[in-house]
Amino acid sequence: MAESPNGATSADPRKIVKPVAQGEPILQVRGLVKHFPITQGILFQKKIGAVKAVDGVTFDLMKGETLGLVGESGCGKSTVARLLMNLESITAGSVLYKGDDLAKLSGRALKAVRRNIQMVFQDPYTSLNPRMTVADIIGEPYDIHPEVAPRGDRKRRVQELLELVGLNPEHINRYPHQFSGGQRQRIGIARGLALNPEIIIADEPVSALDVSVQAQVVNLLEKLQNELGLSYLFIAHDLSVVRHISDRVAVMYLGRIAEIGTDAQIYDHPTHPYTQALLSAVPVPDPDGREHRERIILTGDVPSPANPPSGCRFRTRCWKAQDICAEQEPLLEIRKGLSGLGAHDSACHFAEEKDIVGAA
Amino acid sequence: MTTIDTKNKPEGSGPAAAAPLLEVDNLHVEFRTRDGVAKAINGVSYDVSAGETLAVLGESGSGKSVTAQTIMGILDMPPGHITGGEIRFHGKDMLKMSKEERRKIRGQKISMIFQDALSALNPVYSVGFQLAEMFTVHRGMSKKDAKLKSIELMDQVRIPAAKDRVNDYPHQFSGGMRQRIMIAMALALDPELIIADEPTTALDVTVQAQVMDLLAELQRERNMGLILITHDLGVVADVADKIAVMYAGRIVEQAPVRELYRQPTHPYTKGLLESIPRLDHKGRELYAIKGLPPNLMRIPSGCAFNPRCPYAQDVCRSEIPPLHEISVGRGSACHFWETVMEGEVRG
Numbered sequence: 001m002a003e004s005p006n007g008a009t010s011a012d013p014r015k016i017v018k019p020v021a022q023g024e025p026i027l028q029v030r031g032l033v034k035h036f037p038i039t040q041g042i043l044f045q046k047k048i049g050a051v052k053a054v055d056g057v058t059f060d061l062m063k064g065e066t067l068g069l070v071g072e073s074g075c076g077k078s079t080v081a082r083l084l085m086n087l088e089s090i091t092a093g094s095v096l097y098k099g100d101d102l103a104k105l106s107g108r109a110l111k112a113v114r115r116n117i118q119m120v121f122q123d124p125y126t127s128l129n130p131r132m133t134v135a136d137i138i139g140e141p142y143d144i145h146p147e148v149a150p151r152g153d154r155k156r157r158v159q160e161l162l163e164l165v166g167l168n169p170e171h172i173n174r175y176p177h178q179f180s181g182g183q184r185q186r187i188g189i190a191r192g193l194a195l196n197p198e199i200i201i202a203d204e205p206v207s208a209l210d211v212s213v214q215a216q217v218v219n220l221l222e223k224l225q226n227e228l229g230l231s232y233l234f235i236a237h238d239l240s241v242v243r244h245i246s247d248r249v250a251v252m253y254l255g256r257i258a259e260i261g262t263d264a265q266i267y268d269h270p271t272h273p274y275t276q277a278l279l280s281a282v283p284v285p286d287p288d289g290r291e292h293r294e295r296i297i298l299t300g301d302v303p304s305p306a307n308p309p310s311g312c313r314f315r316t317r318c319w320k321a322q323d324i325c326a327e328q329e330p331l332l333e334i335r336k337g338l339s340g341l342g343a344h345d346s347a348c349h350f351a352e353e354k355d356i357v358g359a360a
Numbered sequence: 361m362t363t364i365d366t367k368n369k370p371e372g373s374g375p376a377a378a379a380p381l382l383e384v385d386n387l388h389v390e391f392r393t394r395d396g397v398a399k400a401i402n403g404v405s406y407d408v409s410a411g412e413t414l415a416v417l418g419e420s421g422s423g424k425s426v427t428a429q430t431i432m433g434i435l436d437m438p439p440g441h442i443t444g445g446e447i448r449f450h451g452k453d454m455l456k457m458s459k460e461e462r463r464k465i466r467g468q469k470i471s472m473i474f475q476d477a478l479s480a481l482n483p484v485y486s487v488g489f490q491l492a493e494m495f496t497v498h499r500g501m502s503k504k505d506a507k508l509k510s511i512e513l514m515d516q517v518r519i520p521a522a523k524d525r526v527n528d529y530p531h532q533f534s535g536g537m538r539q540r541i542m543i544a545m546a547l548a549l550d551p552e553l554i555i556a557d558e559p560t561t562a563l564d565v566t567v568q569a570q571v572m573d574l575l576a577e578l579q580r581e582r583n584m585g586l587i588l589i590t591h592d593l594g595v596v597a598d599v600a601d602k603i604a605v606m607y608a609g610r611i612v613e614q615a616p617v618r619e620l621y622r623q624p625t626h627p628y629t630k631g632l633l634e635s636i637p638r639l640d641h642k643g644r645e646l647y648a649i650k651g652l653p654p655n656l657m658r659i660p661s662g663c664a665f666n667p668r669c670p671y672a673q674d675v676c677r678s679e680i681p682p683l684h685e686i687s688v689g690r691g692s693a694c695h696f697w698e699t700v701m702e703g704e705v706r707g
């Protein structure tokens with residue numbers, strides 16, 4: 001643990017934790033598991049099963065990069081985010097921040113790490129307390145970490161943040177309902193930036209916005225990344241937005257990662273059938289394309305995470321499934337025979353390239 | 361003032377030549393609140409025919425849902441007030457009908473699908489009971505027949521093992537299934553028109569594709585009219601026949617779907633299309649329309665879009681642009697639509 005001697009009084013939390021070079025892993029997630037118990041009984045709660053919301057997730061987040069996380073509703077994206085934020089307890093696995101296991105940190109060291117990982121939530125309408133002014137909302141993190149902005153300095157800090165996200169610093173005493181959806185999302189981002197974090201976990205930050213407002217917020221996030229060297233874990237179900245903003249993309253299915261790679265690997269050379277189906281289902285904003293596209297419509301509903309299928313979890317909806325898919329779990333690895341951009345981690349026994357997006 | 365009137369267009373000008381099923385004509389709605397009067401709808405006109413899909417696009421707060429609520433008669437009144445216009449169903453103004461007459465149309469001939477299926481379904485009754493109720497109340501069916509009919513409907517919207525699930529409660533279904541049950545309820549009484557307000561926004565793409573395909577297929581089968589409110593320009597490109605774009609309570613552009621995407625004639629539409637991120641390439645910075653949505657209590661004079669418009673001239677601040685007819689079924693409420701169409705930025 002390399003803490004600089006003046007760490008505790010520094011206004012910049014980055015100074016008290018060791019630096020990581022651009023492109024090196026800043027966050028390493030290893031075999032992350034979260035099971036929510038299913039209980040029965042009123043007086044004596046008996047555990048009768050578990051929702052396997054996250055069931056063995058491994059990935060790295062590099063310094064200065066944006067990792068997109070996509071997948072069907074209920075596949076565990078938000079749970080991963082909540083685990084990284086320490087809003088849920090980890091059932092198994094570990095999270096390493098600059099090589100240090102978060103579970104083994106305590107006291108000041110843990111607090112410093114926590115400060116460096118912040119979150120921006122999905123819903124700009126419900127995630128801001130309607131009875132608090134903008135100044136209180138953005139300044140609230142300083143109550144927990146007063147060392148970042150001493151009391152007398154807060155108003156100035158909040159105004160700086162408002163300016164940074166493109167809001168009028170004079171509106172510091174307004175309430176959330178006096179802002180439009182896009183402006184509220186900026187307030188959420190300003191709050192996420194208050195403690196000068198290195199990592200921002202953004203859970204569906206633009207899903208509730210219309211496209212023109214969405215473009216403003218995405219541009220802002222990219223500008224802040226360039227200026228501040230931030231790393232983003234960007235969760236969304238709009239695959240076009242994810243491609244636009246991400247350097248790498250991880251596709252989740254039923255608590256596991258199905259495929260992970262650079263944006264070109266995932267979008268132009270997908271090898272997992274689930275990714276291929278997901279990409280083929282994206283509506284393309286071009287009426288001339290609608291007759292020519294091949295759409296893979298998945299039959300059946302997502303299996304229950306309390307009782308996932310044996311072997312490959314996607315096999316109940318996969319058109320390529322064979323006997324081995326029920327017997328053996330496919331590892332997330334590069335399969336033999338794949339080359340070029342097709343050669344990236346994919347959890348399918350029969351991983352092979354299929355051009356989906358270009359075929360449109 | 362030129363306005364587009366599909367009723368008066370030349371004979372044999374396409375499949376929509378028959379009289380429209382529903383016509384919204386110069387509708388005005390305002391909300392009178394303690395803070396002042398918000399002019400939410402300021403002369404909206406659109407129409408939809410049997411078998412046709414009209415997509416309504418527009419900025420958040422532009423009045424898409426309020427227009428739909430007014431058609432359905434579920435507008436909050438007060439604070440809402442309808443201050444002008446007509447809503448004609450088969451040529452007859454619903455706003456002037458007796459309550460009894462209106463009740464027969466709304467909910468039966470016209471039905472609505474909401475964005476949030478979980479809050480639209482009653483959590484304390486089984487899905488089957490809620491479906492069956494439509495048949496016992498409106499069709500006077502026996503309980504037993506109504507239940508059979510409910511299972512048939514659930515089958516039609518592809519709920520697997522409908523017979524076993526008919527007694528399940530809403531929370532026991534996934535988001536996609538609940539939305540399909542909402543579609544089943546909307547279809548139950550064989551409506552002629554469906555209004556779907558953001559039916560797939562809460563769903564992820566695979567389920568969204570299932571739901572939209574189902575809706576489009578059932579619409580074709582039954583020759584229904586469909587008004588689809590959404591901000592997903594991909595969905596619109598997939599299913600719409602024509603599009604109406606709203607801004608500050610007005611229709612600013614109206615066009616057949618292909619023409620609108622190929623050659624927008626209003627600066628707002630143009631900005632909207634340029635803001636879309638693309639799946640097939642990674643752009644640089646996304647285009648974003650500058651500025652903020654208008655305050656409905658103080659809508660800018662002249663063209664409401666003028667403070668944000670790269671084409672704006674002096675006349676835009678003084679004169680409200682009428683909906684200029686460009687070709688059949690195509691109109692733009694912009695003084696400089698020709699310039700916009702050519703793609704040059706003025707000013």
Ligand SMILES: Nc1ncnc2c1ncn2[C@@H]1O[C@H](COP(=O)(O)OP(=O)(O)OP(=O)(O)O)[C@@H](O)[C@H]1O
Pocket residue numbers: 036051052053071072073074075076077078079080237305
């Ligand atoms: N507190 C909880 N108790 C029990 N089950 C939970 C809890 N939180 C989440 N789950 C379950 O865990 C699974 C994963 O949920 P999660 O919210 O992570 O999904 P998601 O991928 O974020 O989905 P969405 O795209 O809909 O936001 C779901 O089946 C959900 O019902």
Ligand SMILES: Nc1ncnc2c1ncn2[C@@H]1O[C@H](COP(=O)(O)OP(=O)(O)OP(=O)(O)O)[C@@H](O)[C@H]1O
Pocket residue numbers: 391393398400418419420421422423424425426427436439440656
């Ligand atoms: N009950 C109400 N009282 C006061 N104002 C209202 C009420 N309902 C709607 N409004 C206002 O009317 C305007 C139009 O709202 P509407 O819901 O139609 O927008 P929309 O185009 O559907 O937007 P979105 O895309 O966000 O759903 C908004 O400014 C809204 O604040």
Ligand code: SF4
Pocket residue numbers: 272273274312313314315316318319320321322325330347348349350351
């Ligand atoms: S492992 Fe088998 S079931 Fe799983 S995705 Fe590959 S082919 Fe399909």
Ligand code: SF4
Pocket residue numbers: 626627628663664665666667669670671672673676681693694695696697
């Ligand atoms: S009328 Fe003027 S301000 Fe309005 S959209 Fe056209 S050019 Fe822009």
Ligand SMILES: [Mg+2]
Pocket residue numbers: 077078079203
């Ligand atoms: Mg989520």
Ligand SMILES: [Mg+2]
Pocket residue numbers: 424425426557
């Ligand atoms: Mg709406």
